[in-house]
Amino acid sequence: MFKQKFFVNIELAAIAAILVGSSFYASKALGKPQSNSQNMVDEVWQILDKNYVDVSFNHQDWKAIRQQYMSRSYSSKKEAYGAIQEMVAKLGDRYTEFFDPQEFKALNNDISGNLSGVGLELAQNEKTKALTVVAPIQGTPAFKAGILPDDVIVQINGQKTQGMKIDDAVKRILGPVGTKVVLMIQRGNKSQTFQLTRANIAIHPVTYNTQTTAAGKIGYIRLPEFTQTAPAEMHRAIQALEKQQVQGYVLDLRSDPGGLLDASLQIASMWLKQGAIVSLVNRDQVKESYNASGHPLTNKPLVILVDKGSASASEILSGALQDDHRATLVGTRTFGKGLVQAVEPLEDGSGLKLTIAKYYTPKGRDINHVGIAPDINVELSEAQQKALVQNQTLATLADPQYASAVANLSKLIQSEDNHLSLQRGK
Template identity: 85%
Template sequence: MFKQKLIVRIELAVIAAILTGSSFSASKALGKTQPSPQKLVDEVWQILDKNYVDVSFNHQDWKAIRQQYLSRSYSSNKQAYGAIQEMVAKLGDRYTEFYDPQEFKALNSDLSGNLTGVGLELGENEKTKALTVIAPIQGTPAFKAGILPGDLIVQINGEITQGMKIEDAVKRIVGPVGTKVVLTIQRASQSQTFTLTRANIAIYPVTYNTQTTAVGKIGYIRLPQFTETSPAEMHRAIEALEKQQVQGYVLDLRSDPGGLLDASLQIASMWLKQGAIVSLVNRDRVKDNYNASGHPLTNKPLVILVDKGSASASEILSGALQDDNRATLVGTRTFGKGLVQSVEPLEDGSGLKLTIAKYYTPKGRDINHVGIAPDITVALTEAQQKALVENQTLGTLADPQYAKAVDNLSQLIQSGANHASLQGGK
């Protein structure tokens, strides 16, 4: 159902570095005969009519809206694009967006990993609509400058962002490598200005290392996003750490805004022996269940680090492992995005991203707008966050959340060793 229909994606709105891996291409669409402007408008309407998650279409007469937009005269596709954006905006869904050919080409470039910008993942505050930093990507200009999750971007190059759409903010922040952009940030009651130099953003899906503790070696794996290559990278990381005979794992999903559904399913199966991973429910209340493959790479103890920047695919993975009692979650409550998007290329090279379903954890939890509460809460102060960035000590014992994860993991390893000893003595 969902698997064959469209390219399933689950992500936040983002800045020039995080719309992640997919196999679709605009080239096929560009090779077709160009559709008339009216046909293009109707094509978008039809896709939404058949697939959009809300059958009430934001409590509107959707058929009347079709007639309204098809009755107009369009002299160019550019006029049609404006009409389509108006039509899509009527849904009131910040995750459903239309991209003109240039924007869709840029999106396709991002999906292919050719990324430029400053390395910010952006969201919109649900209540205030303020432009909010979900997370800076590690090692990028924004990260090195000290921009933090939760910061509000109030100005871009002196232009006030109040009422600005995320995609418009993206256009203002991205630009040629080596050029500068000035961001004014509101953090609590303080305002700060950052001048950032745009750069190529190198995305490394998975990094890992080992830490020696009193109970033996443990493996640390950091997953910054769920891309097309993330499952293979995760597989290699676990295999390498298993060869080093680690006793347990810390999986770091902090500031991971999500990405591809399929990547989250494959990675969950590397940790889960069996059982459900997630359920997707479409607008007809038809449920599609996704289960573990039954071939985990390890059964060793696992602790997962999460925070308010952990969203969508991160929440699917952490929610599944928490519900299965496979992992302990340490950190702070996650973002709370329980919606699934698909991306559809259109005939003229433009594209549409639309919300097609809600998802639920194996125990039936709806985490949309709520997030996932960790088993052990460890919050960081602003000073601690800043120190981790400046000193590059994320994922070390100088990192309070990581240190707590190591402490809990050590207890799990010791408990397992004691249990094995007792079993062997029978």
């Protein structure tokens, strides 16, 4: 039996953790013995045939495609891998990818939150096809160098990225620790070159502290990615801040590209009393809803910071809390990724990531390509954004989005205090 993994991330950097049993998809012979390479090609075709979200397969004759690739002879696994990548590319889905054993090992290493490289979350712009930075991961070489969300990578080590597939770009950016990679970035009308040293990147998903404001003591929590350890760390953070008797919370999801679906569900349950968190709809229009556990850790006022780098699992969490009126969202519109993928490991150590469903917020909003609009919009200038990314102003009143969040939280705390005073007066 294979183990299927659901996730909602942007790119090669963090995958999922809901594990369910899935069937082994046996190859069906085409009237002649099949090589191991043919078996593997057919296995990938079968998985896509049974699970891929688009039943039109990008408006192609999927059975004819199987015949086309099964009629070939493959002299090596490398040839088979190339054929599979070619076949998968016909779906036109940037989130559906095949990984050879080395790539798949790197992908699985990322599950634990131990990354290697320069720390960039990448996506391909839907319209321009440009290789675009979703967000630099906090504390990584890319983050420290000042690379920003929406930067366009135009060259990698002198190689132009125009027409380059995202997985090819990732391969070029990854490499042994201590080696260099040179990225040319287009930011608006300006181009910049960054020489980055690759590193091992251990992500510690949750950081937190208390801050004293005019409204009293508040708790600030930053979540840069939904890794396997994020729920446990979030649980500890909330408990610690509750012991310090904070009166409200600012949860910072800016530049959080997402990650584990299960992590977003667990963390949502720490804030929500009850009700839906998200609904998944597969290609047969079968809807599966995920609800809060009913055991929140706190009911104190909450403001969430979001921006264009907040994606997928971040959007599930912020969308659920916004729909429930549990939190006020401050910042800018989120990325807009409303799709769910699954991973299927293959017998030779390679693996397939495929889109299997769309997701909707509790109120039925489809945020794919749209994103989530904050309740309070606060734009940043390029200088403010750069200072934020370089940690110069993060979670200080010099950070305009944070300052707005604190001001709104102060009103919520005051309103809560007034409400409690009225109740005590009855």
